[in-house]
Amino acid sequence: MYLRLSPDEESIKDIFVSFFDAECSIERVRNAEESGFDATAWERFIETGGPGMCLPESCGGGGADLTTAAIVANLLGTYVAPIPFIEHVVAARLLASLDQSNANLPLLATGEMIGSLALQSLHDSTSAIVPAGAIANYIIGLRGEEIVVAENTIDASPLRNTANLPIARHNFDDAIVIASGEEAHNAYLRAKSEWKALMAVALTGLGRKAVDIGVGYAKERYQFGVLIGSFQGIQHGFATSITNVEGSHFLSSRAIAALEEGADNSAQLTGMAFLFASEAALDAAATSLQYHGGYGFAEEYDIQLYYRRAKGWPLQLGDPGLEYQHIANLCLSKEGVV
């Protein structure tokens, strides 16, 4: 048991802190508001080897594991960075697990091609909103028992949305079947779990930063002649929020570890981490926004960027109520808690 970053992980983190500082400053995030994507930042990200670092070396990747991806996902959340790291990583890893010799893998490994995962189950002649769907050109989804891919979909129109995400609607009528059967189905579910776990980590980073922003404001803002941060009403709200965020940090980290070691309860734990992180991040952002008073509502202040993403990022999976039911089905049986 060792619950800090190892020295190696610390150096990886340092590298990506430099990247996010340089390429995903809050000004850059704001400049990317219209499309939800900063193409220059992605190009620089490619130079770090980030897009392929968690792919097997045999596929042209860096051979790193999910724990490493989580370091980047945490920073992605901290900076609310407009690059599709999570979707790309899980889609590329899914493809690698299905077909190591797929010709698109090297392109995904470098990041020249952007991958994504359709998170809703697909049905004939319906379309689904896909994360990063407006910028990804290799989208993997599950249709019945088939794993399908929509390629070169870059012309899909982006949709204006709550969180300025580069989402788009796709239909998969012309999608290519790349795998089918139980094993492929399980591989897709695994990829979805990876998305949830990395999203939980990202939301934790987002939530912590949201509290930092609010606390920073409360240490500068005077009302009634005193700093608003001296009011217990405000202190206690922040304390509750940061406690939830810390809880989210531990749970999402355990989910990543469970996935990495293939633990029996990894699907439950990732779903739980995702749901808890979603609520903790939104609570943190909403609390922080509230303590900004009217300014929190103003576009000029950064907290609204966090508030909107705290909802938009996880909702790409669909109604969380259904996820609770899904976890209930995994955890509860006639025999009791499993």
Added chain:
Amino acid sequence: MDWSFPPEAEEFRNEVKAFIAEHLTEDVISSTHDGTIHNWEFHQKIAERGWLGGAVPSELGGGGKSAIEMAVMIEELQLAGAPIDGMGVAIVVASVVLELGNDHLKETLVPKLLSGETLVSFGYTEPDSGSDVAAAQTRAVRDGNEWVINGQKMWTTMAHIADYVLLLTRTNPDVPKHKGLTFFIVPLNAEGIEIQPVHTMGTERSNATFYDDVRIGDEWRIGEVDGGWEIMKAALKYERGIAGGQFPSPPLIDAFIEYAQSTTTPDGSSIIENPVVRERIVRALIDVEVCRGFAYNTAFLASEGVMFGVEGSMTKLFASESYKKHSKWFIDMAGADGLLYLGEEDAPVGGVIDEHFRHAPVTTIYGGTSEISRNLIAEGLLGLPRTR
């Protein structure tokens, strides 16, 4: 980050589980329902295994159980709903005495504490000082080689079954409040002590204790005169990781699931099929997993020798607040039947749902209220100004 437990901790977990299966009988659990939260037989079985002594730090002569093994033991005992308040008291007081006590206290107390024969009640709180514990007014005045004690303590839980009270007194009223405190370990059979029961809505019995010209020798003093705050800090230090409270919800969740699976609603479906019920259960299970993260983190910090503070406050805040929420959800979802008292005919799962609902509010109060926890988190973690 590595969340895996060392093999010896996993083995120890199995040992604790087997111990629970053998010794935590229905009788033990129901024995605590009369309001005494302690069961001597169970406590002594734990002592016989050497786990009380094992929990005392080895540099104090204890038995070398690691912080992570202790966390595993505390977790398993809580998951099973075992009465462990006495265990925490024994370990904490023995550790404090071994570190800071005189030879008389070490010889008189430690062996009997660690063999599970005696207990010490905590005498910190007073009618006029709860969270503001350093404002204690119970007076101890020196008279030759003796001390004369006058005052009153509240929430001296287990005093009616304990032999001693760890008593916080004021020895100097003329200095800042933290600097005029002295601790004694007072035999409860000393003349002038009166113990009155305080009955609670949770059915637990606590006590008010009264001290009227109680005379004890200086050998019962622990720590320096006016140095009581150091003893308080030491007690808090040893409480970390031992005190429990990280897993109050699982016995309730288990009981509710049992009820929901075996109970049919008028439309013929079982309660467990209701999606609202299912969501609530999952939310509660998630909170328990969050508690695990907090508990394992504090165990890790303790294993590294880190003197954590805020991390413990967050653990306690989250665990108790979520438990209180769960107790409300589950009594609601048992409907009017959920109101039925322990032992009442046809009460759901014997009436434990009602019992949890009535017990839960104390958990966000004792051991540091949620408000004090939030103050400490705001100050210690977020750097916001101290307001008390």
